[in-house]
């Protein structure tokens with residue numbers, strides 16, 4: 275599929291039915307798959323043959339949808355996970371273990387921050403958080419002997435920092451480790467991180483990819499570009515025999531598929547965060563309109579951001595698509611067709627006015643979600659990020675008065691009219 279344009283890939287990639295087969299990717303609602311001989315099944319367990327045997331590891335519906343996401347990103351292999359959290363957890367733990375270290379930016383989704391700062395630490399993997407605008411010198415000094423990966427978000431949730439891909443990939447590669455990037459907000463429609471030196475991409479498919487707020491899910495995509503064998507000792511998990519599979523060496527046996535194969539046959543086998551095939555089916559329907567929806571989300575967000583900037587009750591607006599925004603130039607470079615439908619703003623009346631305004635909204639709902647078709651707002655300091663103290667909030671780029679506004683694909687005039695009446699309520 276790789277020669278087609280991205281709009282065509284949204285519709286057609288991942289599932290190529292043969293004569294008489296279903297036109298639409300079917301839900302393989304089966305935990306198990308049948309074989310004729312004991313030997314056939316045995317060869318699957320030794321990874322000598324490829325094939326389905328148990329849905330905890332692989333399922334044809336999931337694989338078709340993962341193949342579509344892989345094609346959209348321009349990768350070589352991909353897998354679905356039960357959530358975005360599972361995707362980021364697996365992406366790191368596939369190459370790090372107790373005693374190891376990772377570097378990540380402070381501009382992260384709250385759940386990812388908790389995972390890296392607290393849960394991974396309990397598991398023995400330490401994270402160093404660096405400012406996304408860190409100098410190359412300070413960034414380079416953060417690497418250690420046991421550093422296994424660098425992690426960032428293309429457009430951070432909710433601080434909307436656009437990642438400096440080139441700075442982070444240069445530093446990661448100079449120290450022989452991959453750059454892993456969560457591309458949830460930009461989606462491959464607006465940005466394909468592999469074109470800028472990123473090695474592995476993750477997604478919360480719960481957001482724009484699903485797009486309708488119906489299923490929690492995640493994905494991991496490998497560019498195939500990182501040379502694990504060039505850093506054999508650092509990545510012995512991929513380059514040395516795995517005794518749980520009679521000594522298979524992933525890079526030798528699976529080449530560019532090594533990273534995703536290991537995550538599937540080891541982490542998915544042992545931890546089991548598989549996406550249900552039914553959810554993958556819904557995700558696939560969402561993906562078919564991703565290109566249409568993302569364009570409209572961006573168009574509406576730009577209109578709403580400009581309107582907010584001209585409103586005298588509004589203290590500040592942050593939207594990387596708005597000229598004059600701190601990240602406007604970088605967004606123009608990495609995602610010239612648009613960034614995302616999420617913007618943030620604060621009111622002159624501060625935290626209290628923000629809450630009053632939100633409570634007065636009629637069309638726009640208060641929900642713990644972003645990036646689906648319906649407009650919604652959230653106050654991160656009271657909701658998603660409430661576990662963070664003020665210092666951590668500011669480091670994550672979240673001001674206490676910040677309202678996260680996920681602009682939907684309704685008519686922009688109706689969205690603006692609702693904002694207008696709610697702003698009038700605060701007097």
Ligand SMILES: *Cc1c(COP(=O)(O)O)cnc(C)c1O
Nearest residue numbers: 357358359383431458478480491
């Ligand atoms: C929502 C989100 C996640 C977590 O994904 P879930 O599907 O909710 O587990 C990770 N990263 C980003 C950028 C997100 O927005």
